[in-house]
Amino acid sequence: MRKPIIAGNWKMHKTATASEAFARDLCDNITGAAVDVVICPNFTALLPVGIAIKETPIKLGAQNMHWEEQGAFTGEISPAMLQDSGCDYVIVGHSERRQYFAETDEAVNKKVKAALAHNLTPIVCVGEMLAQREAGQTQTIVGAQVRGGLAGLSAEAVASLVIAYEPVWAIGTGRTASAVDAQEVCRFIRDTVAALVGQGSADCVRIQYGGSVKADNIDELMAQPDIDGALVGGASLDTKTFARIVNFQ
Numbered sequence: 193m194r195k196p197i198i199a200g201n202w203k204m205h206k207t208a209t210a211s212e213a214f215a216r217d218l219c220d221n222i223t224g225a226a227v228d229v230v231i232c233p234n235f236t237a238l239l240p241v242g243i244a245i246k247e248t249p250i251k252l253g254a255q256n257m258h259w260e261e262q263g264a265f266t267g268e269i270s271p272a273m274l275q276d277s278g279c280d281y282v283i284v285g286h287s288e289r290r291q292y293f294a295e296t297d298e299a300v301n302k303k304v305k306a307a308l309a310h311n312l313t314p315i316v317c318v319g320e321m322l323a324q325r326e327a328g329q330t331q332t333i334v335g336a337q338v339r340g341g342l343a344g345l346s347a348e349a350v351a352s353l354v355i356a357y358e359p360v361w362a363i364g365t366g367r368t369a370s371a372v373d374a375q376e377v378c379r380f381i382r383d384t385v386a387a388l389v390g391q392g393s394a395d396c397v398r399i400q401y402g403g404s405v406k407a408d409n410i411d412e413l414m415a416q417p418d419i420d421g422a423l424v425g426g427a428s429l430d431t432k433t434f435a436r437i438v439n440f441q
């Protein structure tokens with residue numbers, strides 16, 4: 193039985209001060225959640241938010257990281273730094289990183305391995321662009337991203353991580369994939385994982401859907417057999433809405 197996991201990706205929103213206040217408000221609104229809850233603020237907010245949620249079940253995640261331990265990589269942050277800041281999770285290969293910062297499957301793979309080596313659970317993002325979906329290439333693209341991102345990992349490692357299916361055309365557009373379409377791709381991702389490392393891991397790995405998840409579509413999405421959670425952008429920036437998403441039916 194896979195425990196659902198709902199994560200909020202705050203992207204480049206909220207200062208550290210605003211993030212801390214928001215996190216405290218969130219703690220008051222999310223009590224006794226039956227699911228894993230993760231919030232991913234910007235780097236400068238990790239420490240204060242980590243302190244704000246310390247005695248609560250809410251976990252801390254980062255939005256990106258470098259794969260190296262340390263070194264001359266101006267502007268980057270290492271897995272050890274994230275761990276030291278209180279992170280348990282890190283988002284890897286978000287489509288905005290792939291699109292605007294030229295992140296490749298090879299880089300994603302290095303980041304996934306580095307995260308696991310530092311006891312950080314990677315949330316590995318995959319998803320096709322609109323033109324690719326319309327050209328009937330969804331499975332080709334998503335399959336290659338899954339195989340590339342998870343290359344060389346043991347069955348046990350794959351079982352421990354989280355995969356987020358985020359169709360690029362559904363991110364921030366208000367255009368959610370239908371629950372049936374999302375289920376179909378999440379099922380395909382699970383089958384791809386099974387072919388890669390075996391059915392046992394495929395049965396354990398948690399797969400989130402992301403892309404315009406809102407309070408009014410979460411229930412239908414979570415009712416799908418292969419959707420184990422959500423990676424929420426815009427709707428995670430409102431306390432009441434995010435609390436409602438976490439408390440899906």
Ligand SMILES: O=C(CO)COP(=O)(O)O
Pocket residue numbers: 201286358362363364365366402403404405423424425426427
């Ligand atoms: O990119 C996303 C989460 O990582 C989804 O963003 P929205 O929920 O704003 O569409």
